[in-house]
Amino acid sequence: xxxxxxxxxxxxxxxxxxxxxxxxxxxxxxxxxxxxxxxxxxxxxxxxxxxxxxxxxxxxxxxxxxxxxxxxxxxxxxxxxxxxxxxxxxxxxxxxxxxxxxxxxxxxxxxxxxxxxxxxxxxxxxxxxxxxxxxxxxxxxxxxxxxxxxxxxxxxxxxxxxxxxxxxxxxxxxxxxxxxxxxxxxxxxxxxxxxxxxxxxxxxxxxxxxxxxxxxxxxxxxxxxxxxxxxxxxxxxxx
Amino acid sequence: xxxxxxxxxxxxxxxxxxxxxxxxxxxxxxxxxxxxxxxxxxxxxxxxxxxxxxxxxxxxxxxxxxxxxxxxxxxxxxxxxxxxxxxxxxxxxxxxxxxxxxxxxxxxxxxxxxxxxxxxxxxxxxxxxxxxxxxxxxxxxxxxxxxxxxxxxxxxxxxxxxxxxxxxxxxxxxxxxxxxxxxxxxxxxxxxxxxxxxxxxxxxxxxxxxxxxxxxxxxxxxxxxxxxxxxx
Numbered sequence: 493x494x495x496x497x498x499x500x501x502x503x504x505x506x507x508x509x510x511x512x513x514x515x516x517x518x519x520x521x522x523x524x525x526x527x528x529x530x531x532x533x534x535x536x537x538x539x540x541x542x543x544x545x546x547x548x549x550x551x552x553x554x555x556x557x558x559x560x561x562x563x564x565x566x567x568x569x570x571x572x573x574x575x576x577x578x579x580x581x582x583x584x585x586x587x588x589x590x591x592x593x594x595x596x597x598x599x600x601x602x603x604x605x606x607x608x609x610x611x612x613x614x615x616x617x618x619x620x621x622x623x624x625x626x627x628x629x630x631x632x633x634x635x636x637x638x639x640x641x642x643x644x645x646x647x648x649x650x651x652x653x654x655x656x657x658x659x660x661x662x663x664x665x666x667x668x669x670x671x672x673x674x675x676x677x678x679x680x681x682x683x684x685x686x687x688x689x690x691x692x693x694x695x696x697x698x699x700x701x702x703x704x705x706x707x708x709x710x711x712x713x714x715x716x717x718x719x720x721x722x723x724x725x726x727x728x729x730x731x
Numbered sequence: 732x733x734x735x736x737x738x739x740x741x742x743x744x745x746x747x748x749x750x751x752x753x754x755x756x757x758x759x760x761x762x763x764x765x766x767x768x769x770x771x772x773x774x775x776x777x778x779x780x781x782x783x784x785x786x787x788x789x790x791x792x793x794x795x796x797x798x799x800x801x802x803x804x805x806x807x808x809x810x811x812x813x814x815x816x817x818x819x820x821x822x823x824x825x826x827x828x829x830x831x832x833x834x835x836x837x838x839x840x841x842x843x844x845x846x847x848x849x850x851x852x853x854x855x856x857x858x859x860x861x862x863x864x865x866x867x868x869x870x871x872x873x874x875x876x877x878x879x880x881x882x883x884x885x886x887x888x889x890x891x892x893x894x895x896x897x898x899x900x901x902x903x904x905x906x907x908x909x910x911x912x913x914x915x916x917x918x919x920x921x922x923x924x925x926x927x928x929x930x931x932x933x934x935x936x937x938x939x940x941x942x943x944x945x946x947x948x949x950x951x952x953x954x955x956x957x958x959x960x961x962x963x
Contacts, residue, residue: 569797616776
């Protein structure tokens with residue numbers, strides 16, 4: 493196996509251990525949707541759109557005291573190295589579920605009783621860490637739709653390669669590295685809403701990894717916040 | 732569009748549209764034979780062999796081509812495969828629900844497939860590697876990102892452009908007898924174009940919007956090749 497970090501501590505794509513990939517976020521990209529966002533996170537290209545709150549179909553799904561969220565994470569057949577057949581895989585279904593649970597913590601569901609909020613995520617190009625980029629895109633889309641939320645959610649992964657902790661794994665680091673731990677975080681409430689983990693950390697490494705993930709997430713939050721304020725509060729900030 | 736996916740248009744809106752039509756006008760101010768602005772972005776997806784994003788007005792579609800190797804069909808052992816697959820993403824409209832491909836997606840896939848196949852845009856015979864055993868398969872996957880009518884032309888244009896921009900790995904035996912892998916374009920013979928028109932009453936118009944689509948009486952998608960021959 494080739495080395496993922498050289499002797500100067502530089503990773504294959506030229507980043508330091510605690511450096512994120514370039515991030516670009518746009519909101520309001522899908523005209524028909526109530527809220528939408530597009531994120532480029534390294535080579536990841538992801539569109540997220542929100543429809544709702546609207547009446548639930550079938551009706552028996554709806555709850556009398558709060559809204560339900562339905563989430564579909566899907567990868568386009570051309571998004572991966574080898575063509576991915578269009579029908580949802582087990583992996584996509586699992587990610588849909590964890591994204592939904594992460595969102596349920598952030599949205600004031602009780603404000604929208606008897607309704608459904610549909611959240612659709614389409615990965616147009618994937619490059620490692622797509623679930624983290626997706627949760628960021630989803631919270632941007634939810635914010636764009638005007639649904640009330642306790643906080644925004646941002647996500648990034650931490651891992652270990654060549655025995656060293658690294659932030660925001662790319663595809664190769666994800667596949668060949670020793671650890672991968674996606675962490676989604678609500679920066680103002682200082683709460684973690686999603687955490688998954690493959691590989692092996694020592695207890696000490698685990699604590700440092702969480703700190704590193706939170707540090708990365710705060711940087712992503714700044715970018716997301718800037719995107720949203722630029723779009724919605726331009727006139728307010730000018731005074 | 733099928734009954735399921737067409738929005739319900741208010742009677743007032745419909746009569747306004749019909750009123751305008753009697754004066755040869757449309758809601759968005761276009762002439763009956765006028766297209767909406769078309770924007771094209773080539774190769775937005777680097778992981779695909781070829782890709783293209785096409786917008787016609789507010790309709791937005793992205794297509795990606797993947798070239799892989801596989802077994803040929805028994806009845807065409809000396810030809811490569813062309814597989815066209817379209818999906819109305821549930822994020823493209825409030826009326827689309829997630830699930831296996833429904834009749835609308837399949838219709839778009841089949842119409843686009845027919846146009847590309849029957850115009851003989853790709854020389855499928857040149858995609859055979861070892862006839863009867865191994866051939867190249869061209870997968871064209873089309874995602875509909877935002878729906879505002881005339882999905883057919885947008886999907887067709889995106890599919891054609893993604894095929895035209897595609898580069899795939901081909902083993903080439905050099906003069907010295909050594910094999911090397913080169914990135915080469917697909918064997919393209921011509922570029923076909925499709926035009927979709929609808930009729931409402933006695934009026935024929937091209938490039939219908941979603942609203943016009945929902946009150947149409949008939950629809951026809953025609954594919955032409957470079958010499959103006961009708962091919963599908």
